Amino acid sequence: MSTRVVVTGLGATTPLGGDVPTTWQAALAGTSGARKLDNDWSEKYGLPVDFAATLAVAPEEVLPRPEMKKMDPSAQYAMIASREAWADAGAPEVDKDRLGVVVSSGIGGIWTTLDAWDTLREKGARRVLPMTVPMLMPNSPSAYVELEFGARAGAHALVSACASGAEAIGYAVDMIRSGRADIVIAGGTEATIHPMPMAAFAASRTLSTRTDDPARASRPYDVDRDGFVIGEGSGIVVLESEAHAAARGARVYAEISGVGLSSDGYHITSPEPTGRGQIAAMRMALKEAGIAAADVKHVNAHATSTVVGDLIEARGVREVLGDAADGVVLSATKSMTGHLLGGAGALETVFSVLAVRDRQAPPTINVENPDPEMVLDLVRDTPRALPDGDVAVINNSFGFGGHNVALVVTNA
Structure with a gap:
């Protein structure tokens, strides 16, 4: 019989809220997280889209500045959500050799990459930050979460574009079922509200151009749908084997059964x-x-x-x-x-x-x-x-x- 894998912790930072409770309540209320961008990108770069679903709570309101400076925004979001999920799971005392992490991103540290390129072009190689590679690498969010919790059963970052976060959770389930880990912090993160990715998505005609009404731009299954609204944020779950969760008396939300x-x-x-x-x-x-x-x-x-x-x-x-x-x-x-x-x-x-x-x-x-x-x-x-x-x-x-x-x- 396959090992049952249950969810014991939830974390998120999203365009609807800075944590899971506020995000969920906003979702149930039918709230839109899409809003006009407070910048000049549209005029400066000729972007046909001047709106996005930006975070409801900026990371600087949650993370100390010295910590933020070491992380691309994608890792910042993952850290915020992971800490919430871990606390929600009861901040369990666990065998670190049996604790895993799988946190994915579809695009990775695009802000760090493009900022470093601008620095190189404008100021030269000596001004490129030494932390650039650890910040831009696609596994950076997973690595920072692994370091935060001392996980030693494996830290992974599967990349499958917009399926990355779900695949990360699927892989975490497999880690537990195979016996590699008892508990895994898993999910996805993305921070791509930047003019270059937005220009690229617009060029591929996948973004909505409903600039007159951003809050109503994303309209799945409506005859007038014209593309997606780019968003940012992170969702994280804490997964455990049913036996591990029961042994520590954990509150169980649900099971990832398939x-x-x-x-x-x-x-x-x-x-x-x-x-x-x-x-x-x-x-x-x-x-x-x-x-x-x-x-x-x-x-x-x-x-x-x-x-x-x-x-x-x-x-x-x-x-x-x-x-x-x-x-x-x-x-x-x-x-x-x-x-x-x-x-x-x-x-x-x-x-x-x-x-x-x-x-x-x-x-x-x-x-x-x-x-x-x-x-x-x-x-x-x-x-x-x-x-x-x-x-x-x-x-x-x-x-x-x-x-x-x-x-x-x-x-x-």
């Missing part, structure tokens, strides 16, 4: 039109969880608000669940948080865990003209109650390169 992974083998940015890879990941996760389609009551969709991707996923969910899809409610929480890229799947795992705990599916906002081709029951504007009894939630995350991750969260 992990499904696949790749499209199709295109570097476009999703495979039939959704076969997404379908395969969901089916794998359900099989691993040992549950039937009828057990699934809620889906937290990847749903970024792109013209093509949203419906491919919805059709895939219906293909996987069949007639049972009629009893499922779907939420697209990026409508509120924006798209946290490598942090998205981790934050949405936090939302999935809380949906199970509170029996509440968070809303999707800004859907004023629902797409007539939508084949699932979309939770709009206000939360939807989930039924009593056993409840399973599918959390989907997909990324450029054809990466597909599905996690199944169940009540423990």
Whole structure:
């Protein structure tokens, strides 16, 4: 029998709040984290987008300045969320040889990289900071979290674009099931609200250009959707084997009971039109969880608000669940948080865990003209109650390169 892996701690810093409770309450209230940027990037660089879903609480309000100077913003966000998650788990006394870390980022230390390049060009090599490489490397957030908690069972940073945070959690589950660790701090982080990534995403026509109304720009499954709103932040979970959690009397939120992974083998940015890879990941996760389609009551969709991707996923969910899809409610929480890229799947795992705990599916906002081709029951504007009894939630995350991750969260 496979080792059961449970969630005992949650942490986050997001465009909706500086911690999990405020973020969750804002999500249930249908709050948008998108806002105009307080800078001149649009004028200076000719950016067609002048808004993003920026952090609700700036890291300098939480972290001491000497600590911040050693970290790229992506690592700062991960540290804030990890400390909250660890405290939420009871700050357990653990065998550090049995403690692991898996914290991923889709893009890594882009602020550090580009700042260092500017310094080199303008001031010369002698002025480039000696901490530049430890700050820009993609495993920097994972490494700093590992050092913070003294983890020695392994520190990892899987990179799979916008599926990175969810894949990190899946890998953490495998670490515990394989016996490498008893407890793992896992999740994702991203800090890419910078003119260069924004220009690149805009050039690929994936960003919404609804500059007249940022708060309503992200509108998954609306006929007028025109792209995602870039966001930033981090979501972190503390995972433990059920036996380890029970031995220390830990409070358990939920179980990560299934992990499904696949790749499209199709295109570097476009999703495979039939959704076969997404379908395969969901089916794998359900099989691993040992549950039937009828057990699934809620889906937290990847749903970024792109013209093509949203419906491919919805059709895939219906293909996987069949007639049972009629009893499922779907939420697209990026409508509120924006798209946290490598942090998205981790934050949405936090939302999935809380949906199970509170029996509440968070809303999707800004859907004023629902797409007539939508084949699932979309939770709009206000939360939807989930039924009593056993409840399973599918959390989907997909990324450029054809990466597909599905996690199944169940009540423990």
